[in-house]
Amino acid sequence: MTTVSVNGRAQGTTKWLDLYVNSVAVRCEEGSRVLDAMDEAGFEVPTLCYDERVGAQGTCRMCLVEVEVNGRTEQVASCTAFAEEGMSVATHTEEIKDYRKTLLEMLLSEMSSPNANPYSNKVGPTEFDRAVEEYEARWDAFPRLRVRDKAVHDENPFIQRDYDYCIACYRCTNICNEWEQAAAITVDGRGQESSIFTFFGNELMDSPCTFCGQCINTCPTGALTDRKVVSQEISAEEVDRTQTICPYCGVGCGIELLTHEDEIIGAEPDFTAPSRGSLCVKGQFASWEFVRSEDRLRHPLVKQADGTFRKVTWDEALDLVSSKFKDAIATEGPDSIVCWASARVVTEANYLMQKFARVAIGTNNIDNCSRT
């Protein structure tokens, strides 16, 4: 049998493991993480430093669980530990829940305000917010630590950095260095002082940053946000999401369009699509403003004798088009008409365009822009 290698991991010669998660029996492939088994069984824990695309670091400790294997019980980070045959996993013991809550409260004590987070206010709860809510972590459980200087001077039009919310999970630097491989940002300083910087401390515009937005999208707290989105007058309660596809290149990355009262306010990657949350600068930062541009066409137009356009009704426009087409067919034959479809519009419209040429006009003079 053939072995398909995706991600460098061999498939097709799979060995299966049986284990229990909170007494639910699950089966997973050898080499799976405990976290994968938990996912399979339908249990979720906060994983603030983990992004499946770059692998585990095991630093935030939020994903701690209790495992029992061969009579031994221990606590492990489920993102770094591997599943074993016969293992039983407990994800929400009282002790662990308390532990998670304390961790969250310590992180909260480093942030200056419980309600100034730009992402939470404008777009919706962050991963961190959801964990805080689930574990009922309090802002005032610990005395406030000296708040980090949050003023970041970086003039780029795309990425806003609010270090106040940085929990030093390093997802952003990992995604930038390991996945996007742009090597634009790094961690600098130690402990509570550590922070995310561009290499050599330049502004992002002068760094190798490709503005792919991956760092924003993996950030669990809103420390990194899409400046175009959070600078708008919007409120998180009224934000809707629609899964669709990036309108630019043939990769066809999955995106989610964010809307607010029937207006587009931004885009984020669709992590469930085959593109696995990847986008480039176009999908992240250019896929929606043109939709709400002032320059959009809003009415059918007909050119007048003096070369200017006049607004007309749909009836008038379409009657004119169909009568001209009918005239051309009658006098010069259907092959005197040419229809061009588009690589930019949905396939259904293209299908109708070729059918229109062939059935309504009677010509095979149908082509689209590109042969690549």
Added chain:
Amino acid sequence: MSNSIEELAGTDFLLVAGSNTTEAHPVISLRMKRAVKNGAKLVVVDPRKIELTKWATRHVQIKVGTDIPFFNAVANVILNEELQDSRFIRDRTEGFEAFARHVQMYTPEYSAEICGITPEEIIETAREFAAAAPKAAICYTLGITEHSCGSHNVQSLGNLGLLCGTLGVPNGGVNPLRGQNNVQGAGDAGCIPTDLPGYQKVERPGIRAMFEKAWDAPLPKRRGITKITAMEQMIKGRVKAVYVMGENTVVSDPHANHAEHALRSVDFLVVQDIFLTETAQLADVVLPAASFAESDGTFGNSERRIQRVRPAVSPPGEARSDVDILLEMFARMGKPQKLKTSKDVFTEMASVSPIYGGLSHERLDREGGIQWPCGDEDDPGTEYLHGDEFESGFPGFFAPVDHIPPAEEPDDEYPWLLTTGRRRSTYHTGTQTGQASGFQLLVPHEMLEINPLDAADMGLMDGDLLDVSSRRGKVTVSARVTERSPRGLVFMSFAFPEITRTNDVTSDAYDFITETPEFKACAVKISKSEYQDEDVRVAQRRIRLAGEVKQPTELMPADGRGDK
């Protein structure tokens, strides 16, 4: 693509030819970088020192338009060293003997001379490719196809796949990376003068009969004319009316003046688009359409994956979806359709197109994107093509192809070779990225990339304004001195049509089989512009207004745009 995007990450050898992947297909380049990280070899064959070369095991810097001698020589080495997959050749291909004879003259020494590289680069590439096969993937894009010998270039790559049996296997394949988001879907849907939906040939009576029955209408028997032919016929007065949907032809075509002239020559032009583009400005009737964010339907990506596009907002003003407009047009032409929604249209398309047979909007909503061919409801779709047999049903045919130099080469009068392409933060004709705030800062205006040594010879500095002219037209751009360009070769994109119509200068030669334009090579001359002290955008506009080319916005009334 014959294979899938994700499979690239797991391959052992990548040959990337004529594809500036990090700029044109950034997210595919991530998979390539990951493959390299996992230990794969990456060979980049490109005249320019593109960004991807940073990850490459080897950058083979061939001269523009010498792809065929290079790939033929790779085949020559594979055969001489007996590294081919004889079983694959015996079981699945035809024309091997003739091909083997044909490439004999393309010795590494002979081709190296033409390509401007060393014989070792050819020999090593051949050995590594053959050693990794079948887990060796070839990827290419416009750098291969946008030549007057583009289809032969593609065949020379296909030959390598046949020779080492890298077709019909995972992590291999010969993979064109599609430029625009739905090039694949437009082809699948039958927007080709010779093909009905699903690549079924209109000139085959059986096929036509099937469609006539399904559509309950007689169909024209003769194949239609391509875009290129159509433009010639317009100028000759044989095409009277044109219906253009969502395409800014006047800017995207090579030799833009020619396209504009053609469209101005017809009696009646209808353009359906979301902006009053340069093309729409020429129209007699402009129909306002919905953008992707207001449309319901599907896009087909490079790996043949059909994915759902869903409306997030309503179209502005009275704009309507392309599907609605077309259904209305059918009715007015006296051919009303029973179809009402995009979903109905998809269902009909799946019923006449076997490669879409098992697909429906419902299934795509449930399962996510699926790759064709997908024959029925139980078919999970196809990650890689040509598994047990070639999709065509015929054996793979070795094509003996020869080197054909670009239609226009540098000479005394026009001593520079200009090639064009994409930059990551701009897209095609800029109709959309031009609207995104902040993008002006990334690439503020068109730039001509030129080698530092060449720049030194001419006394040029970064940012100097240059006049670039060919036998067909002239543009003004600022100089970008960079080692990306080898000596003698200069580069521009075409994302700033309002001020720099790059395609005014590009060649009007076409591939003689597919009629794909030769964007990738033309001869130009370069001189310092007389307006050095001005802002580049002002200077560019001045050149445009000076009458080299008509400024279409002059024809524009205030009334068409910006009206809410």
